[in-house]
Each structure stands twice: as C-alpha cells, then as structure tokens.
Amino acid sequence: MFIKDLQNCEEFVAGDNAILRELLHPDKEYVKLRYSLAHAVVKQGEISYRHKLKHSEVYYILEGKGMMYIDNESVEVRTGQAIYIPPNAIQCIKNIGHNDLKFLCIVDPAWRPEDEEVL
Structure with a gap:
C-alpha cells in the first residue's frame, strides 16, 4: 500500500506559475503508473502562463x-468539473473566484520537463 499526504508534498511554483505539489509520479516513487498526479493552486485574480504539453492532460476542479482557455476556446469552470486538454493544445487557467482555485492535474504519460513548453 502506498499513501502520500498532500501536506507532506513539497510546494513549488511550476513553469506555468501555478503552485504545485506533486502527489504521484512514476519516476519519483515506487508506483507502477503511466500517469502523474499533481495538486495545483492558482491564487485569487491570477492566471497561469500559457503553455502546452506534448501529451494530454486532465484538470479536475x-x-x-x-476561466479555462484551450487554444481559441474559453469557458467558465467550477468545482466538480473535469477538463480534458488535448496534446499540444495551448492552455491556461484564470482564477475568477473569491478564493484559491484548487485542482488536480493528471498527465498521461507522466509529466516530464521536456514535454512542456511555456509560451
């Protein structure tokens, strides 16, 4: 059994300017997964930098x-929604609420620095 507590994950600012805590990554823990799982926060009034990943990603709010921006589309997103982000799509998310915007990021195959481009 493998359990990882969010509070024990190191917090850092990602390349897209979101505050991240990596929960699961097959290159960093002894877990047999293809995907990586991170917890992200965008502070009130802030927006992540435009970026794209080589592989698909899912955000779960x-x-x-x-406000989620993917390529030329934008839509308001809220608690309980999952957002599919296709490979190579230009993406960013803006916090339009009154509190922190918190979401999970699932990348398959697992996120690697060389697979992301910040624009």
Whole structure:
C-alpha cells in the first residue's frame, strides 16, 4: 500500500506559475503508473502562463471558479468539473473566484520537463 499526504508534498511554483505539489509520479516513487498526479493552486485574480504539453492532460476542479482557455476556446469552470486538454493544445487557467482555485492535474504519460513548453 502506498499513501502520500498532500501536506507532506513539497510546494513549488511550476513553469506555468501555478503552485504545485506533486502527489504521484512514476519516476519519483515506487508506483507502477503511466500517469502523474499533481495538486495545483492558482491564487485569487491570477492566471497561469500559457503553455502546452506534448501529451494530454486532465484538470479536475476541487475548489473555486476559473476561466479555462484551450487554444481559441474559453469557458467558465467550477468545482466538480473535469477538463480534458488535448496534446499540444495551448492552455491556461484564470482564477475568477473569491478564493484559491484548487485542482488536480493528471498527465498521461507522466509529466516530464521536456514535454512542456511555456509560451
């Protein structure tokens, strides 16, 4: 059994300017997964930098309200929604709520620095 507590994950600012805590990554823990899982926070009134990943990604909104931008589309997102982001899509998310926007990031195959481009 493998359990990792969010509070024990090191917090850092990602290349897209979101505050991240990496929960699961097959290159960093002894877990047999293809994907990586991170917890992200975008502070009130802030927006992540435009970026794209070589592979697909899913955001699952845990708390808050945001405006999701994928390529030429934008839509308001809220708690309980999952957002599929296709490979190579230009993406960013803006916090339009009154509190922190918190969400999970699932990348398959697992996120690697060389697979992301910040624009």
